[in-house]
Structures are given as C-alpha cells and as structure tokens.
Amino acid sequence: MNDSMVLSGSLSFLSLGDILQLLGSSGSTGVLRLINRYAPDPGFVYFMEGNPINAQNGNMEGLDALYALFGWVSGSFEFTRESVAADKCITKSRMGIILEGIKRLDDGVTKKVGSTASGDKSVELKRPLGTTTIVKGPLVDYMYVVDEEDFFDGEHIVEEGKHGSWMWVILEGVVDIVKTVDSEIVPILRIGDGGFIGSMASFLLQGHIRTATAIAVGNVQLGVLDSQRLSQEYAGMPLEFKVFLTSLDKRIKQLTDRIIADHMGTAGENNDPFKDKKILVRQGKNEEKQLFMIKQGRAIIARETPNGPVALCDLYKGDFFGSIPFLHLGHEPDGASVYASDNIKIVKIDKAGLQREYHKLSTTFKNIVDNLATCISISTEMVCNARSPKSADTESVARQDD
Structure with missing residues (x-):
C-alpha cells in the first residue's frame, strides 16, 4: 500500500462530487486516481489546496475530462497526498464544477460508465424539491458542540419569521x-453532514429573526453550537475582518433574493444594472490578484455568460471585491467580473493580514466561514442557470442546486 495514500473507497458509495467536496474541505494537495473496469485507462484529477487544477480521462484533459469522470458511477478511487506537477488549466470553482458535473450527468450529456446497480448517490438523494446536490461541510469540530438534538423526517428545525439566537451543525442527515x-x-439549498443551520447573525444579534425554514429530510442529528463562545470569538476579531465577514453575509442574502425572484418570475427586466458602469475586474483576468474595499460608489458582481452578464450582487461602501486567497466563492476574479459606477473609490486591502486573521479562527468558526463561501458558490450557479435558456428544459430534473 502506498504510504502517501490517505483516502480510498468505492465510487458507488462516494460519488465524484462527494469526493471533491471532501478533498476541498480539507484543503488537500495531491492526485485522485479513479478506476473503472468498463474504462480502458484510469482517470486522474490533480488537486492544489483542495481545488482541482487539471484532470485526465483517456485522450481528454482539463475540465472536459473532469466532467466525463462524473459518469463513472461504479469503480474505485484512491487519493495520494503528493506534490503536483500538472499544469493548472481548470479555474472554475470547485462547487461550480460539482454542480455542472451533476447537471450534465442528470441531463444525459455525460455518459454513465459502469453498472448503476449500487446506485449513483447524487441521484439516490433526489427529493420532490428537485435538489441534486447536497452541500456538505468539513469534518465536525466537537469543541463548540454543547448539546445534540434529533429531528424526524419532515420536521421543521427552524421556521422563517421566528426568533432564534443559536446555530446547529449537522452531525448526520440532510x-x-x-x-x-x-x-x-x-x-434554496440542501445541506448535509458538516453543514450549518443558521447564519452568524443568529448569535450576534439579539432578537434575530430567521430568514428561512429548515426542514429535516429523513432523520437528522444536529449539534447545538456554543453561541457565547462564538460571540466572544467574533468580538475579539479586528474590525476589518468583521467587516469582511459582514460583506460575505450580504452576498448570500442577495443571491437568495435573486433565487426567489427568478423562481417567482419577478426578476427585474425593465432596467439595465450595467448602464453607466465600467469594468474594474474582468472575469478570468487575475494577474494582479488584489483585494479591495469600496470607500465610495457602487459595484456589481456579475457572471459573464454567452447571453451576457448576469448580475449577482450589489456592493457598496465597506464591501470587498477581488482575489480572496483563502476562500473560493465562485465569484471574481475567476468566476465573475466587477462592474462599477463612475464615482467609485476603492482602497487596497492587506490580503496577507486578512489571511492571518482567518487562520487564527477556531476550527468551528473557520468551518462556518468556509460553509458560507460554499453556499455563495452554489447559489451563484443556481442564479446563473435560472437565467440560462436551457434551464427551462431541465428544470424538472435539476431546478434547485444546479
């Protein structure tokens, strides 16, 4: 056995999407090798700090090869921790890849390779809501878990409009x-093991009102987090990092509003949000890799698509944009552009200092921030797919998380 092998198993138990989430949450660097007896050669996915940077599948390479590997619904896998010499040709966000890979598989674009007798996990877990992707978090840190609670299938864990000042981490279930x-x-979202129920506002604001309802899918075991410890940790953070977290929280709320508007058919079409705006950051162009804070004016985060830019979030004074070295949002610069008003004023932020503060976080708080970034990435894909002409044809198959 290879001493550097740290993970192995069956693809009928852990799908490629599950493996990508697991390796992403651990920030792993190395090579994932997939074996399927119905394929003449093994497939390879190369990871750098939890993100796939290249893949090989027969004569295919890069993103096309990786999407094709989602069709390997049986076989085995092994991940070895090692330095990676492969060229970086994949820049799409990890969750964006997972969502698109599962969508292509569900739509029949990706051919299944191998027996499905054991079941493809991503298909098994479908529910009437049409969810095809489960957002999983990293391994649970029990240091902040003060109690455990069980909920049964269909039971409401929290209800929209009700007050609540606590958070849970999912120990087991969906x-x-x-x-x-x-x-x-x-x-909106379907979350699994390691994911969080409740936002940071739950333990920061007195009388916080829940903005969504959480419903157990099957039996669910939750860990109640120590709100006092979380609040104390937040209070000890520098102001700039607090503002950064608040800016992230604004993004997920705006994306949720856009999902609702698209679902209800009320998305604004009568005005052009990009009118009189200039591009500050062009999607896919990240040579400078800078991070900025807005001092004045307004900016729009937008995904560039074949049908034009899709507005995702509005940013104002105090909000951040640019390259975040320790989080992958599926936004700028690799996954979105930044448009700005003529009166925009920005200042550069010390990324290294921000990153140091991030690494000082407790494991639980870091997991909360990472989970927030993952939810932003997934919600972004949902908004973009809702604006795509193809979405109407595939809605019955994958309306929510694709």
Whole structure:
C-alpha cells in the first residue's frame, strides 16, 4: 500500500462530487486516481489546496475530462497526498464544477460508465424539491458542540419569521433550506453532514429573526453550537475582518433574493444594472490578484455568460471585491467580473493580514466561514442557470442546486 495514500473507497458509495467536496474541505494537495473496469485507462484529477487544477480521462484533459469522470458511477478511487506537477488549466470553482458535473450527468450529456446497480448517490438523494446536490461541510469540530438534538423526517428545525439566537451543525442527515413566498415553498439549498443551520447573525444579534425554514429530510442529528463562545470569538476579531465577514453575509442574502425572484418570475427586466458602469475586474483576468474595499460608489458582481452578464450582487461602501486567497466563492476574479459606477473609490486591502486573521479562527468558526463561501458558490450557479435558456428544459430534473 502506498504510504502517501490517505483516502480510498468505492465510487458507488462516494460519488465524484462527494469526493471533491471532501478533498476541498480539507484543503488537500495531491492526485485522485479513479478506476473503472468498463474504462480502458484510469482517470486522474490533480488537486492544489483542495481545488482541482487539471484532470485526465483517456485522450481528454482539463475540465472536459473532469466532467466525463462524473459518469463513472461504479469503480474505485484512491487519493495520494503528493506534490503536483500538472499544469493548472481548470479555474472554475470547485462547487461550480460539482454542480455542472451533476447537471450534465442528470441531463444525459455525460455518459454513465459502469453498472448503476449500487446506485449513483447524487441521484439516490433526489427529493420532490428537485435538489441534486447536497452541500456538505468539513469534518465536525466537537469543541463548540454543547448539546445534540434529533429531528424526524419532515420536521421543521427552524421556521422563517421566528426568533432564534443559536446555530446547529449537522452531525448526520440532510436538511432542506426553503423560503415561503405567496404560500409557495421555494427551495434554496440542501445541506448535509458538516453543514450549518443558521447564519452568524443568529448569535450576534439579539432578537434575530430567521430568514428561512429548515426542514429535516429523513432523520437528522444536529449539534447545538456554543453561541457565547462564538460571540466572544467574533468580538475579539479586528474590525476589518468583521467587516469582511459582514460583506460575505450580504452576498448570500442577495443571491437568495435573486433565487426567489427568478423562481417567482419577478426578476427585474425593465432596467439595465450595467448602464453607466465600467469594468474594474474582468472575469478570468487575475494577474494582479488584489483585494479591495469600496470607500465610495457602487459595484456589481456579475457572471459573464454567452447571453451576457448576469448580475449577482450589489456592493457598496465597506464591501470587498477581488482575489480572496483563502476562500473560493465562485465569484471574481475567476468566476465573475466587477462592474462599477463612475464615482467609485476603492482602497487596497492587506490580503496577507486578512489571511492571518482567518487562520487564527477556531476550527468551528473557520468551518462556518468556509460553509458560507460554499453556499455563495452554489447559489451563484443556481442564479446563473435560472437565467440560462436551457434551464427551462431541465428544470424538472435539476431546478434547485444546479
């Protein structure tokens, strides 16, 4: 056995999407080798700090090869921790790859290779809400867990509009996050082991009102987090890092609002959000890799698509944009552009200092921030797919998390 092998198993138990989430949450660098007896050669995925940078599948390379490997629904895998010499030709965010890979598999674009007798996990877990991707978090840190609670299938864990000042981490099971609009339930996210229920506002604001409903899918075991310890840790952070976290929280809230608007058919089409805006950061162009804070004016984060830019978030004074070295949002610069008003004023932020503060976080708080980044990435893909002409054809298959 290879001494550097740290993970191995069956693809009928852990799908490629699950493996990508697991390796991503641990920030692993190394090579994932997949074996399928129905394929003449093994497949390879190369990781750098938890993100796939290249892949090989027969004569295919890069993103095309990686998407094709989602069709390997049986076989085995092994991950070895080692230095990677492969060229970086994949820049798409990890969660963006997972969502697109599963969507292509569900839509029949990616051919299944191997027996499905054991079941493809991503398909097995579908529910009436149409969810095809489960957001999983990193391994649970029990240091901040003060109690455990069990919920049964269909039971409401929290309800939109109710007060609540605590957070949970999912120890085992799956939870649907939904919102109710005009008596209709709108699916937002589906989260699994290691994911969090509740936002940072839950333990920071007195009388916090829940903005969504969490529903147990099957039996669920949750860990109640120590709100006092989390609040104390937040209070000890530098102001700039607190502002940074608040800016991230604004993004997920705006993306959720856009998901609701698209679902209800109320997305604004009568005005051009990009009118009189200039591009500050062009998608895919990150030579400078700088991080900025807005001092004046307004900016728009937008994904460039064949049908034009899709507005994702509005940023104002105090918000950040640019290259974040320790988080992958599926936004700028690799996954989105930044448009700005003529009166924009920005200042450079010390990325190294921000990164040091991030690494000082407790494991639980760091997991909360990482999970927030993952949810931003998934919500972004949902918004973009809703604006795509193809989405209407595939909605019955993958309306929520694709």
